[in-house]
Amino acid sequence: MRPAFSRPLPVRQRGLSLIELLVAMAIGLIVTLAVTSVITIGEGKRRTTTSTNDMDQAGAYAAYLLDRAVRSAGSSLAQSTLPTDRGVFGCKLNAASLLPASAFPAPFAKNFKSANDLRVAPVLIAKNQSDAGSDVLVVMGGDAVAGGVPRGLTDPGSATTLSMDNTVGISTGDLVLVSQNGTADCLIEQISGTSAKVLTLGGTYYTAGKSTSLQGLAASTSTYVTPLGNPANGNVEFQFFGVGDNRTLYGYDLLQIGGITSAQALADGVIEMHALYGLDTNGDGILDAWADPGATGYDIATVMATTATIRQIVAVRIALVLRSASKERDTVSASSITLFSDAVDASKKSLAQTVKLTGTDDLNYRYRVVDFTVPLRNMLLLP
Template sequence: MSLIELMVAVTIALVMSLAIFSTLSSSEGRKRTLTATNDVAQVGIFSAYQLDKLLRSAGSGFSQGADFTFGCQLTATRTAPGQILPFTAAMAAPFTAMNTSLGGSYRLAPVIIVKDATTPNISGKGSDALIIMSGSAGFGEVPTLFTATGALTQLNLQNTVSFQANDLVLLTDTASATGPAPCMIEQVTSSFLTGGTATALPLAGSTYSGDPINGITLAAYSTVAMATNLGSGTVSNPPSFVIVGVGDNNNLMTYDLLQMGTFNTSEAMADGIFEMHALYGVDTTGNGTVDIWVDPKTAGYDAVTLQSGTTASVSTLRSIKAIRVGLILRTQLPEKATTPSVTPGPLALFSDLGATLKYTRTLATAEQNFRYRTIETTIPLRNVLLLN
């Protein structure tokens, strides 16, 4: 072969190699984009399922038979580290600022939305948090009346049929005329044998027992106080008193208010969640259906007011029949900067509810190099639907 022929062959080979590598690079880029998009979609489905499961169970164990407990301040203690409700320490991220704004006080309610409770480092914008509470007793959800004042080691009830060993007991006094009295969470002793005609319920469980707690004592409860089974105080079938919100690195985080796991620790539920926002579905006519949707920043529906324990706030809690949750999800890695950008935005949630309730997220230039998905779901609070 002559030198010219060899150079022509090399040139052709180089051109073909460039074309092949360009095709492979483009194909690999599309593959990464498709994989990242699919991952985000799956995370969205999983997150929506987890939130649906939590919210559909909200209010279980106390809504139907003991809605008079709505708005009572929860007091609880553990053998270690001591008092956990009201929570007096600095709560773990991402709920530190939220806990401070509420003064560490949490009142019994199926769901409370805390507007802009967290500020995730990736988004840099406010993201809502959900305080969700539900019992798990199942068969023991009817409150039992006291027959005499209680003591640290024993409750005197009309019957103890609905309680088992290690169960958590919610105590509330119906004699209060100034709104719901503080509630105590106590635990049945591990040696208690259910059944029979016993009316004495032995306390001093291995984990949740204390008297007094935050100045509240068992001896102060009247003979018209009530005891409600919340479920097991062990890991087998515990009640769910949790906070859910978006933390750093696009992680959807949960926090256990009953501190059944590692003390004062938030745990990741899912990743890829950029922001979370929510609305209340409110029944204004008492017929059990949602008439209006309300932003949680609205006066009377803000978390501080709903946590005030007033008669008006309790009435508002009873009127909330559904929660609408909107999630903004984002891929983990950016894509090559293009013109136009991959996601120019803006992103929108609740667009069908009008300009007042619509949430619009404008994307900065750097944020436009990521791909996003939005998911919205309306979840009925089935345990509250029948309350008038």
């Protein structure tokens, strides 16, 4: 018989059974898989959102740069056509030894015209002539203190001097364009000194001329001097814009201001840039038609040599195609992108262009089209 004061023996502690352990592991795996799936989906959405935002910001920045450049195109040049032509539009550009002897740097090296062929115009579009096969945009202009008003020579000058009735508003270091109606060449020159009625030429941008000499132009009172601005102030613009092989929009300073001899990257993720000319065909100051820069009469060689066509161009429509940096697992884009679907030429023919996405995994990226029109305000001021 057990004593009344004795305690019961403790129950032995037991662990999980195999079935309980397997059930717990299964539940844990299910929870882990669910959490991992949520994290993976969330991370994918985050990368897509970030990549899309970066693409949108790059597009907005590229559009801002191009708008700012094109909007001022023709400044200091447009007045050289009033009231009579001073030989600026369409003249062959000479700018000391700064222009390359053969090809321009990438992305303007493979197809774009050589420096020997380049002529003066507010805006030029070279269709499909960048190294990546997109259009090249050429913008020229200046912002001189003297307002870009051309001045005629009053007395014969020399290979280093220009004589005129006054030199007000023109300072040492300024650039001027020396031209003459009926003469093919025009010369960019830099002022190295001034007096009341004489400009002395010299410095980095001095050129004696090629087929047309400065001395020959300086000797004629039918020659005009158009102030362009001062490169030290950043108000002289002779720029190229184009897309390179690495999906980047580049800009190139034709005058190499600041000693920069190569093209500079402006915006990432740009795979195509295409543009149209906006025309005022009847001279009423209103855009009434578009022109494809590849059409007959509107290729770059014809436009820059035809003053009447240059004067008709009052706007430029630009379309940028941007690609996201983040590759998606699945197909997320169509096989082609249509640009300028609503644009028509003077005969009402559609000017829509198609960009085909044929590369490996192209359809696994997202794309944006930034389409905008820039008026050439200096050309719109012409009567």
